[in-house]
Amino acid sequence: MRTLILGIGNLLLSDEGVGVHAACVLQQENLPSNIITLEVGTAFLDALPEIELADQIIIIDAMKADHAPGTVYRVPLSDCVMPEYTASLHGFDLSRVMFLAGRTSQADVIVIGVEPARIEWGTELSPEIRNAIPAVIKTVKAEIIKYHSIHKEHIALPETDVKYINKSAGRVVTREI
Numbered sequence: 001m002r003t004l005i006l007g008i009g010n011l012l013l014s015d016e017g018v019g020v021h022a023a024c025v026l027q028q029e030n031l032p033s034n035i036i037t038l039e040v041g042t043a044f045l046d047a048l049p050e051i052e053l054a055d056q057i058i059i060i061d062a063m064k065a066d067h068a069p070g071t072v073y074r075v076p077l078s079d080c081v082m083p084e085y086t087a088s089l090h091g092f093d094l095s096r097v098m099f100l101a102g103r104t105s106q107a108d109v110i111v112i113g114v115e116p117a118r119i120e121w122g123t124e125l126s127p128e129i130r131n132a133i134p135a136v137i138k139t140v141k142a143e144i145i146k147y148h149s150i151h152k153e154h155i156a157l158p159e160t161d162v163k164y165i166n167k168s169a170g171r172v173v174t175r176e177i
Contacts, residue, residue, distance in 0.1 A: 001034060001055045001056065001147070001148055002034050002035075002036070002053055002054050002055050002056070003034065003035045003036070003054065003055070003056040003057075003058065003144055003147065003148075004036050004038070004047075004050050004051065004053075004054035004056070004057045004058070004107075005023060005026055005035065005036065005037040005038070005057075005058045005060065005140060006019070006023070006038055006040045006044075006047055006051075006057065006058070006059045006060065007019040007020045007021070007022055007023025007024070007026070007037070007038065007039045007040060007041075007060045008020070008040045008041065008042070008044070008059060008060065008061045009041065009042070009061055009062055010041065010042055011041060011123055012121065012122075012123060013119050013120065013121065013122070014116075014118050014119060014120055014121070014122040014123070014124060014125065014126060015062055015069075015114075015116035015117055015118055015119055015125055015126055015129045016062045016116065016119045017041075017062075017123070017125070018060070018061070018062050018114045018116070018125060018129050018132075018133075018136070019040075019059070019060035019061040019062070019114075020039045020040070020041050021125055021130075021133060022060045022112075022114075022133055022136045022137065022140070023037050023038065023039040023040075023060060024039060025133060025137055026137060026140065027039070029137075035144060036050055036054075038050060051107075054107050055107060055108065056107060056108045056109075056110075056143075056144070056147045057077075057107045057108070057109045057110075058109075058110050058111075058112060058140055058143050058144070059077070059109065059110070059111045059112065060111075060112045060113075060114075060136060060140065061111060061112075061113055061114075062113065062114055062115075062116040062119065063075070063111065063113025063114060063115065063116075064115065064116065065113070065115060066115075067115050068115065068128075069115050069116060069117030069126065069128040069129065070114065070115060070117070070128035070129055070131060070132035070135075071114070071115040071132075072112065072113070072114055072115075072132060072135045072136055072139050073111075073112070073113040073114070073115070074110060074111075074112060074113075074139060074143070075110070075111045075113060076109070076110060076111075077109035077110065077111055078109075080111055108147060110143055112136060112139050112140055112143070114129060114132055114136060116129060117129055
């Protein structure tokens with residue numbers, strides 16, 4: 001089983017870069033060799049070779065869901081709103097990149113989102129988002145443990161609680177998992 005962690009976002013727009021900042025922290029961790037962490041930023045296409053090989057993909061990005069800044073979300077990619085056309089700062093959305101990768105099977109894709117405090121010109125994270133990074137890291141590790149245990153592969157990483165967001169009757173619902 002191969003897990004790919006993609007830290008995405010724009011480092012020039014303060015909290016929009018949270019995924020890249022979190023990926024930098026994860027790259028300092030002593031993770032098993034079948035867990036790859038990439039700082040993708042806004043260049044999804046650069047990750048194409050790794051996306052093609054991954055069984056599990058965890059995306060870390062800023063996510064507006066109208067909760068307190070620093071709130072950490074776990075959202076299946078299928079519950080994320082996909083643009084009808086590409087006008088994203090990221091260039092391509094992941095569903096289009098997965099198609100370009102020519103995958104014959106669907107990877108398990110989860111988005112770990114962080115509610116931003118500010119998205120404006122600047123390279124520093126706001127204090128709320130900087131303080132949320134440890135929770136993001138724990139959430140990513142919990143996803144890895146859960147995925148690998150379902151597939152009968154033991155992996156030792158710490159677990160955590162996180163809010164789960166899904167769409168129900170057009171509104172956002174949260175619950176602890």
